[in-house]
Amino acid sequence: MGSNPGKNSYLDQVVAQSAALEDDLRTRKPAAPAPGAPAQRGALAKRAERVVAPPVGEGTGPVEVRVTGFWRWRTVLVPPNAFVVHTRRGRDAPMHIGLGVSFGYNPATDSYLVVPGAMQTILINAYCICRELQGVLVQGYVQWIIEDFATAYRKLDFSDPEDPMRLVNIQLREQAEAAIKDKVSTMGVRDVLSDKQPIIEELTARLRAVAEGSENGLGLRIVTVQIKEAVVSSSTLWENLQKPYRSEQSQVARLAELAAQEVISARETAAHRSAEERRIENERELAELRARNEATRFDRETVEQLRRTTREHDDQRAVAELAQETAVHALRLEREQHDLKVENLRRRLELRSQELDGELDRAAAESLGRHNDELLALDRERIRVDTANAQNPANLQARLVEGLPEIVARLPKPAELKSYQIGGDLTAVSALLTQIGAVVESWSATRNPGPGGEPPR
Numbered sequence: 296m297g298s299n300p301g302k303n304s305y306l307d308q309v310v311a312q313s314a315a316l317e318d319d320l321r322t323r324k325p326a327a328p329a330p331g332a333p334a335q336r337g338a339l340a341k342r343a344e345r346v347v348a349p350p351v352g353e354g355t356g357p358v359e360v361r362v363t364g365f366w367r368w369r370t371v372l373v374p375p376n377a378f379v380v381h382t383r384r385g386r387d388a389p390m391h392i393g394l395g396v397s398f399g400y401n402p403a404t405d406s407y408l409v410v411p412g413a414m415q416t417i418l419i420n421a422y423c424i425c426r427e428l429q430g431v432l433v434q435g436y437v438q439w440i441i442e443d444f445a446t447a448y449r450k451l452d453f454s455d456p457e458d459p460m461r462l463v464n465i466q467l468r469e470q471a472e473a474a475i476k477d478k479v480s481t482m483g484v485r486d487v488l489s490d491k492q493p494i495i496e497e498l499t500a501r502l503r504a505v506a507e508g509s510e511n512g513l514g515l516r517i518v519t520v521q522i523k524e525a526v527v528s529s530s531t532l533w534e535n536l537q538k539p540y541r542s543e544q545s546q547v548a549r550l551a552e553l554a555a556q557e558v559i560s561a562r563e564t565a566a567h568r569s570a571e572e573r574r575i576e577n578e579r580e581l582a583e584l585r586a587r588n589e590a591t592r593f594d595r596e597t598v599e600q601l602r603r604t605t606r607e608h609d610d611q612r613a614v615a616e617l618a619q620e621t622a623v624h625a626l627r628l629e630r631e632q633h634d635l636k637v638e639n640l641r642r643r644l645e646l647r648s649q650e651l652d653g654e655l656d657r658a659a660a661e662s663l664g665r666h667n668d669e670l671l672a673l674d675r676e677r678i679r680v681d682t683a684n685a686q687n688p689a690n691l692q693a694r695l696v697e698g699l700p701e702i703v704a705r706l707p708k709p710a711e712l713k714s715y716q717i718g719g720d721l722t723a724v725s726a727l728l729t730q731i732g733a734v735v736e737s738w739s740a741t742r743n744p745g746p747g748g749e750p751p752r
Contacts (some may be wrong), residue, residue: 360409362400369400373409378444381407392445410453410460414440414518417464421472422528423479423487430528431487433475433494437467437502438518446514463515467502471520474501484527484536491522498522695731 361372373379375395383390384404391398394412421433441447453459478497479487487494499520506515527533 364400367401367403369402370397371400371407372397376412378410378412378441378448379407380444380448381405394444408448408453408459410441410444410448412441412444414438415460415464417468417471419468419471419475421475421479423476425479425487426481426483429484429532431479431484432526432528433479433487433522434524434526435471435475435495435498435520435522437471437498437520439467439502439506439515440518441514442507442516443512443514446512450513467506470505471498471502474498484532487525488527488536491525494522495520 360374360377363370363372371379371381373395378394379391379396379398380389381391381396381398381400382405383401390405391407398407400407415438417437417439419433419435419437421435423431423433425431452462455461474497475494478494482493499517502517502520506513506517527536
């Protein structure tokens with residue numbers, strides 16, 4: 296609504312709407328023919344040849360009704376979604392009535408009316424005054440459909456050749472706006488803006504009472520009634536109405552923002568604390584792990600050092616034991632060598648003693664031998680003397696024959712062998728034997744020493 300105190304814009308708007316309504320409610324007549332045009336047949340005959348009706352929905356164009364045949368033998372073909380009523384002159388009841396009924400048509404005696412059978416939608420913009428005397432624009436829509444065409448075509452005006460449903464829609468829209476204004480006038484601004492159900496119930500009840508009445512009904516059926524929105528005409532009032540809610544919502548939003556910031560801060564603090572605790576825990580675990588690793592390494596190094604020390608001690612002890620064993624072995628060897636030396640010395644002493652004993656025995660034996668030799672020499676001398684005294688050629692020959700092998704063995708080996716043939720004269724043989732005897736005697740003399748115990752030189 297305007298805010299100029301010197302001008303009532305709402306009154307001007309109401310007057311303009313009333314004038315537009317009066318113009319809309321006037322039945323639109325077909326255009327008059329031109330002066331030079333040929334005479335036309337009656338309106339009913341013309342409409343019978345071609346009737347145009349709007350299709351389903353608003354502003355989608357008319358519905359074509361086809362008329363076939365010629366002169367008095369014509370046929371009207373009606374679409375299946377359109378109502379039709381066919382009357383004939385001289386008959387009180389219609390010849391044909393119903394949805395999508397095609398029929399035979401005589402232009403001289405018949406007339407028919409075609410009305411769309413689809414659901415119609417009426418848009419409503421009701422400028423209302425609420426209980427606080429404030430302008431409110433209520434927008435809604437009503438959807439209706441023809442329920443009983445036999446009743447509807449008698450009580451409603453479908454005579455507009457371009458839009459048969461126009462006048463019916465205008466009438467229903469005016470009734471709906473009036474019902475909305477009556478209901479809004481008893482309600483406050485906040486009630487209108489917050490709860491639209493009472494308006495819907497009031498509008499539905501009034502329209503159904505008019506359209507679907509059992510006795511005075513129009514043969515229509517109200518399909519649905521809806522209120523899309525309600526808007527306060529005054530922008531100042533609209534802002535003032537929104538301010539408490541906006542302030543409250545701003546407060547709620549600010550509190551929610553503060554609460555969210557507090558929650559976020561608390562969560563960030565908790566997250567930071569958790570992260571710090573995890574970091575400290577990780578550092579502690581890392582420190583423990585490092586300590587364990589250091590302890591393990593220290594233990595390993597200690598064990599290794601202890602092993603090495605033990606190994607060195609073992610090696611030193613082994614070396615000492617080996618040195619001790621070597622010294623003991625050396626001492627044992629030295630002792631054995633000493634014992635061997637002592638044994639050798641003892642043996643040498645024993646050998647020397649035996650040698651001395653042998654020398655003594657040999658000296659005694661030599662002394663005894665010399666004595667025996669002397670006795671033997673004396674015996675031999677005595678025997679030789681006796682033998683010399685008893686020597687004769689026969690004895691010499693016998694001794695020569697006995698000592699012949701020894702003489703031959705002592706003879707030098709001849710470098711050459713010479714053979715001599717001895718004849719029958721034995722004088723040479725006796726001379727040879729004499730020579731051999733001389734040789735044996737000389738040899739015996741060399742073998743047998745003289746009376747002094749030594750052989751002659």
